[in-house]
Amino acid sequence: MTTETARVEAFSDGVFAIAITLLILEIKIPGPGSGILSAQLLKQWPSYVSFLISFSFIGIMWINHHRLFTHIKRSDNGLLFLNLLLLLGVTAVPFPTAVLAVHLGQGDERAAALLYNGTYFFIAIFFNLLWRYAAADKRKLLAADVDRNAVHRITRQYAFGPLFYLICLGLSWVSVPASLAVNVALACFFALPPHADLMRRR
Amino acid sequence: MTTETARVEAFSDGVFAIAITLLILEIKIPGPGSGILSAQLLKQWPSYVSFLISFSFIGIMWINHHRLFTHIKRSDNGLLFLNLLLLLGVTAVPFPTAVLAVHLGQGDERAAALLYNGTYFFIAIFFNLLWRYAAADKRKLLAADVDRNAVHRITRQYAFGPLFYLICLGLSWVSVPASLAVNVALACFFALPPHADLMRRR
Amino acid sequence: MTTETARVEAFSDGVFAIAITLLILEIKIPGPGSGILSAQLLKQWPSYVSFLISFSFIGIMWINHHRLFTHIKRSDNGLLFLNLLLLLGVTAVPFPTAVLAVHLGQGDERAAALLYNGTYFFIAIFFNLLWRYAAADKRKLLAADVDRNAVHRITRQYAFGPLFYLICLGLSWVSVPASLAVNVALACFFALPPHADLMRRR
Amino acid sequence: MTTETARVEAFSDGVFAIAITLLILEIKIPGPGSGILSAQLLKQWPSYVSFLISFSFIGIMWINHHRLFTHIKRSDNGLLFLNLLLLLGVTAVPFPTAVLAVHLGQGDERAAALLYNGTYFFIAIFFNLLWRYAAADKRKLLAADVDRNAVHRITRQYAFGPLFYLICLGLSWVSVPASLAVNVALACFFALPPHADLMRRR
Numbered sequence: 001m002t003t004e005t006a007r008v009e010a011f012s013d014g015v016f017a018i019a020i021t022l023l024i025l026e027i028k029i030p031g032p033g034s035g036i037l038s039a040q041l042l043k044q045w046p047s048y049v050s051f052l053i054s055f056s057f058i059g060i061m062w063i064n065h066h067r068l069f070t071h072i073k074r075s076d077n078g079l080l081f082l083n084l085l086l087l088l089g090v091t092a093v094p095f096p097t098a099v100l101a102v103h104l105g106q107g108d109e110r111a112a113a114l115l116y117n118g119t120y121f122f123i124a125i126f127f128n129l130l131w132r133y134a135a136a137d138k139r140k141l142l143a144a145d146v147d148r149n150a151v152h153r154i155t156r157q158y159a160f161g162p163l164f165y166l167i168c169l170g171l172s173w174v175s176v177p178a179s180l181a182v183n184v185a186l187a188c189f190f191a192l193p194p195h196a197d198l199m200r201r202r
Numbered sequence: 203m204t205t206e207t208a209r210v211e212a213f214s215d216g217v218f219a220i221a222i223t224l225l226i227l228e229i230k231i232p233g234p235g236s237g238i239l240s241a242q243l244l245k246q247w248p249s250y251v252s253f254l255i256s257f258s259f260i261g262i263m264w265i266n267h268h269r270l271f272t273h274i275k276r277s278d279n280g281l282l283f284l285n286l287l288l289l290l291g292v293t294a295v296p297f298p299t300a301v302l303a304v305h306l307g308q309g310d311e312r313a314a315a316l317l318y319n320g321t322y323f324f325i326a327i328f329f330n331l332l333w334r335y336a337a338a339d340k341r342k343l344l345a346a347d348v349d350r351n352a353v354h355r356i357t358r359q360y361a362f363g364p365l366f367y368l369i370c371l372g373l374s375w376v377s378v379p380a381s382l383a384v385n386v387a388l389a390c391f392f393a394l395p396p397h398a399d400l401m402r403r404r
Numbered sequence: 405m406t407t408e409t410a411r412v413e414a415f416s417d418g419v420f421a422i423a424i425t426l427l428i429l430e431i432k433i434p435g436p437g438s439g440i441l442s443a444q445l446l447k448q449w450p451s452y453v454s455f456l457i458s459f460s461f462i463g464i465m466w467i468n469h470h471r472l473f474t475h476i477k478r479s480d481n482g483l484l485f486l487n488l489l490l491l492l493g494v495t496a497v498p499f500p501t502a503v504l505a506v507h508l509g510q511g512d513e514r515a516a517a518l519l520y521n522g523t524y525f526f527i528a529i530f531f532n533l534l535w536r537y538a539a540a541d542k543r544k545l546l547a548a549d550v551d552r553n554a555v556h557r558i559t560r561q562y563a564f565g566p567l568f569y570l571i572c573l574g575l576s577w578v579s580v581p582a583s584l585a586v587n588v589a590l591a592c593f594f595a596l597p598p599h600a601d602l603m604r605r606r
Numbered sequence: 607m608t609t610e611t612a613r614v615e616a617f618s619d620g621v622f623a624i625a626i627t628l629l630i631l632e633i634k635i636p637g638p639g640s641g642i643l644s645a646q647l648l649k650q651w652p653s654y655v656s657f658l659i660s661f662s663f664i665g666i667m668w669i670n671h672h673r674l675f676t677h678i679k680r681s682d683n684g685l686l687f688l689n690l691l692l693l694l695g696v697t698a699v700p701f702p703t704a705v706l707a708v709h710l711g712q713g714d715e716r717a718a719a720l721l722y723n724g725t726y727f728f729i730a731i732f733f734n735l736l737w738r739y740a741a742a743d744k745r746k747l748l749a750a751d752v753d754r755n756a757v758h759r760i761t762r763q764y765a766f767g768p769l770f771y772l773i774c775l776g777l778s779w780v781s782v783p784a785s786l787a788v789n790v791a792l793a794c795f796f797a798l799p800p801h802a803d804l805m806r807r808r
Contacts, residue, residue, distance in 0.1 A: 007211060007268055009613060014219025014418075017620025021628065021697045022223065026231075029632075029704045037705075037714035041721065055697070059690040066613055066686075077395060080268075084261040091223045091257070098231045099239070108239035115243065193683060209413060209470055216421025216620075224425065228433075279597060282470075286463040293425045293459070300433045301441070310441035317445065411615060411672055418623025426627065430635075481799060484672075488665040495627045495661070502635045503643075512643035519647065 005075045008083055015087045016062040019094060023054050026098040046104035050116075053184060054097040057120065060191045061090060064127065067193065071151060072134045073143040082130040089123035104176070113172040113179055120183065121169050124161030131158055153194035161190070207277045210285055214267060217289045221296060222260040225253050228300040248306035252318075255386060256299040259322065262393045263292060266329065269395065273353060274336045275345040284332040291325035306378070315374040315381055322385065323371050326363035333360055355396035363392070409479045412487055416469060419491045423498060424462040427455050430502040450508035454520075457588060458501040461524065464595045465494060468531065471597065475555060476538045477547040486534040493527035508580070517576040517583055524587065525573050528565035535562055557598035565594070611681045614689055618671060621693045625700060626664040629657050632704040652710035656722075659790060660703040663726065666797045667696060670733065673799065677757060678740045679749040688736040695729035710782070719778040719785055726789065727775050730767035737764055759800035767796070 027047045030040035065086075072079070096116040103112035134141045135151050142151065164186050171179035229249045232242035267288075274281070298318040305314035336343045337353050344353065366388050373381035431451045434444035469490075476483070500520040507516035538545045539555050546555065568590050575583035633653045636646035671692075678685070702722040709718035740747045741757050748757065770792050777785035 007215065007271075010212065010616065011215045011219055011264060011268075013613065013617045014216055014620055015223050017617055018220055018223040018422075018624055020693070021621050021624040022227065024697050024701050025227075025628065025631075027701050029701070029708055032709055032712045032714065037709060037717040041705075041717070055694055059693070062617060063683075063686050063690075066617075069613075077265075080265050081393070084265075087222070087261070088257055091226050095226050095229050095231070099243075102231055103234055103239060106234045108234065111239040111243070191687070209417065209473075212414065213417045213421055213466060213470075216418055217425050220422055220425040220624075224429065227429075279467075282467050283595070286467075289424070289463070290459055293428050297428050297431050297433070301445075304433055305436055305441060308436045310436065313441040313445070411619065411675075414616065415619045415623055415668060415672075418620055419627050422624055422627040426631065429631075481669075484669050485797070488669075491626070491665070492661055495630050499630050499633050499635070503647075506635055507638055507643060510638045512638065515643040515647070 005069055005072055008075055008080065009069050012065060012083060012087060013062075015090055016058060016065065019090050020055060020058040020062070022094050023051050023058075023097060026094060026101060027051060047101040049180075050097045050101040050104065053180065053187075054093055056184070056187050056191075058090060058093055060187050061123070061127075064190060068131055068134065068154070071142050071146050071154075074141045076139070076141065078133055078139075079130070079141060082126070082133050086123070086126040086130050089119065089126050092119055093123075109176050110172060113176040114169065117165065117169040117172050117179055117183060120186075121162060121165040124158075124165045127161060128158050131155065150194075157190070157194035161186075164189075207271055207274055210277055210282065211271050214285060214289060215264075217292055218260060218264040218267065221292050222257060222264070224296050225256050225260075225299060228296060228303060229253060249303040251382075252299045252303040252306065255382065255389075256295055258386070258389050260292060260295055262389050263325070263329075266392060270333055270336065270356070273344050273348050273356075276343045278341070278343065280335055280341075281332070281343060284328070284335050288325070288328040288332050291321065291328050294321055295325075311378050312374060315378040316371065319367065319371040319374050319381055319385060322388075323364060323367040326360075326367045329363060330360050333357065352396075359392070359396035363388075366391075409473055409476055412479055412484065413473050416487060416491060417466075419494055420462060420466040420469065423494050424459060424466070426498050427458050427462075427501060430498060430505060431455060451505040453584075454501045454505040454508065457584065457591075458497055460588070460591050460595075462494060462497055464591050465527070465531075468594060472535055472538065472558070475546050475550050475558075478545045480543070480545065482537055482543075483534070483545060486530070486537050490527070490530040490534050493523065493530050496523055497527075513580050514576060517580040518573065521569065521573040521576050521583055521587060524590075525566060525569040528562075528569045531565060532562050535559065554598075561594070561598035565590075568593075611675055611678055614681055614686065615675050618689060618693060619668075621696055622664060622668040622671065625696050626661060626668070628700050629660050629664075629703060632700060632707060633657060653707040655786075656703045656707040656710065659786065659793075660699055662790070662793050662797075664696060664699055666793050667729070667733075670796060674737055674740065674760070677748050677752050677760075680747045682745070682747065684739055684745075685736070685747060688732070688739050692729070692732040692736050695725065695732050698725055699729075715782050716778060719782040720775065723771065723775040723778050723785055723789060726792075727768060727771040730764075730771045733767060734764050737761065756800075763796070763800035767792075770795075 028044065030037060030044075034040055096112075096119045100109075100112045100116045103109050131154060133139070135155060164182075168179050168182045168186060171182055230246065232239060232246075236242055298314075298321045302311075302314045302318045305311050333356060335341070337357060366384075370381050370384045370388060373384055432448065434441060434448075438444055500516075500523045504513075504516045504520045507513050535558060537543070539559060568586075572583050572586045572590060575586055634650065636643060636650075640646055702718075702725045706715075706718045706722045709715050737760060739745070741761060770788075774785050774788045774792060777788055
């Protein structure tokens with residue numbers, strides 16, 4: 001069965017939009033009796049840090065999903081399942097985010113950072129699975145007039161994802177702030193479209 | 203009144219997307235003072251199990267809804283109501299999921315499993331009602347050039363749903379883990395499109 | 405400025421879909437230590453009653469919104485504002501629903517029912533405002549080939565809304581269950597499209 | 607890379623729709639044992655005030671976003687990022703709203719109002735960034751046949767935003783109610799489309 005991708009994109013857009021909007025609910029509202037409000041608000045800085053990182057990450061995942069589906073023009077059962085697998089990762093993000101928000105700067109921040117970076121490691125794998133499935137020649141899911149070089153550049157860029165996030169995961173053992181900094185740097189790397197120049201140099 | 207199905211699908215996509223994304227909110231965030239974080243996270247395994255089953259179930263319901271509406275091209279009041287009835291089942295899923303997550307492995311897990319499997323039994327009935335209504339010849343809601351064999355195969359596959367989920371519901375009395383395993387197996391069965399071969403053999 | 409209504413409908417669909425899906429979050433999850441689960445679940449019947457009424461109500465509001473926008477083909481600033489006013493009513497529904505769920509069968513159920521029926525009274529007014537604005541001849545927001553009889557029948561059916569919901573609101577003082585029963589009956593009345601026969605008889 | 611804006615608008619619609627619908631969740635449900643219900647409900651007036659202001663604000667932001675995208679016809683990476691930045695502001699709104707709802711009329715209402723008005727100040731800047739980026743001649747993101755005067759009028763109207771919201775922010779130090787009143791007045795100003803007459807007079 002081959003259908004158009006419009007409804008797959010609409011459903012995915014909904015999931016991305018909800019996951020990114022739910023993040024704010026994880027930030028606690030300081031009550032009137034719990035001390036000076038401004039101090040209470042400042043004390044919650046780990047919540048803001050994890051909110052901002054997760055917002056950026058989900059936003060950049062959406063941009064990537066959007067980028068892939070400018071090339072993917074047809075859908076089959078396999079694509080539907082791999083897309084669901086990716087969305088599983090997307091909907092899960094608010095949980096490790098909230099765990100990190102509560103534990104960052106506390107005694108157990110390492111375990112929280114491992115959960116956080118581990119989630120992103122799996123999402124990087126899911127992105128590769130989806131794209132490699134869709135881009136396989138025999139499936140003919142891409143547009144007939146697709147730019148083969150653009151496809152190749154995405155495949156190459158994505159291939160780095162699981163490795164880089166695995167390094168990021170390992171870094172959590174050494175230094176939690178360093179692992180989060182690398183996580184942000186990776187988000188920037190995947191936010192940019194794969195440049196021809198960058199790839200040619202390799 | 204006969205209108206196109208675009209807005210019915212958009213509204214349904216929204217409900218599916220929200221229900222599947224809300225599931226993660228049911229997983230509790232262990233606080234900093236409540237013990238070793240990794241141990242706290244592991245202790246929550248029933249939450250992860252019920253999250254994964256419910257995510258798969260709603261995802262597969264969406265795939266089925268999508269599959270039905272590749273055939274359904276027109277809409278009337280009856281279809282709108284039966285679609286709402288199905289969405290009632292979809293939006294309800296986070297509640298039995300959360301109840302199961304809290305009680306799985308506890309003294310009251312049977313009641314939680316009955317509620318959980320019972321919800322799916324009703325949803326299976328609602329799917330049959332929607333499809334049988336839409337597929338009835340006299341209503342002309344399907345595409346004019348619809349593949350009659352494909353329609354017939356879906357009707358046959360769906361006919362098993364209520365019976366199988368009733369068995370699953372009965373199994374909850376005997377063994378909760380067994381009933382959940384069958385529940386997962388049923389999700390896989392409905393995830394796959396109805397194959398001609400399988401049906402021909404019957 | 406006159407634009408098409410596609411994005412107004414998409415935004416409204418999103419709001420309806422979220423409001424109808426959030427309702428389930430208001431139902432409390434009984435914890436493991438709080439007694440026999442089945443008894444706990446049964447004791448929560450007011451939550452299920454108010455969930456079902458609110459789900460039906462929002463679902464039927466969506467069907468009505470959908471019905472109006474099969475006629476409305478153009479949009480202007482006034483329509484955007486009146487549509488937002490209606491959506492204000494829609495998004496508010498989970499609050500009176502939760503209040504009713506907590507207080508139904510308790511000493512303060514009258515106040516809860518007044519809040520509940522009062523919300524619907526205002527929504528009925530907002531529906532009239534939106535439709536009368538859109539249907540006014542001078543604005544030319546309806547399709548050029550619109551069925552004038554259909555428009556007239558909707559206008560007539562909606563005219564009863566505020567009056568009927570006001571009666572329903574008054575009934576809350578006399579009997580809360582009766583007011584809820586009338587509320588359900590009204591939902592059924594507005595679920596059905598306005599029939600020519602019914603209207604002609606008047 | 608240049609793609610159409612359909613999916614950007616769909617994703618943004620989702621975020622706006624969810625943020626506006628989540629606001630209601632911040633209003634607390636008074637329990638049965640906490641006093642006379644009607645008195646409890648009235649005591650929560652700051653929640654209703656901040657709900658109404660935030661609902662209006664997000665609704666008007668959506669109308670403005672809609673207005674901008676009737677002119678924007680093409681998309682590039684920069685637009686995707688600036689749109690995400692704007693959505694960051696939109697998804698954040700429920701947090702300062704809830705903080706204001708809890709602290710309005712209390713000792714710490716000034717800090718809450720500063721957070722609230724400060725959020726809107728940043729959103730006003732983000733709106734300017736998005737629009738100025740899209741409207742720049744060299745990028746050709748607007749429709750080829752765009753009304754240059756309409757574009758100019760939007761640019762002029764938006765230029766006042768950051769300044770006015772900064773004044774509003776400063777007013778929070780003097781009088782919290784006055785700052786909220788100005789906030790509402792500003793929402794009305796941006797709700798209206800930029801009129802040619804008004805602008806010509808300047």
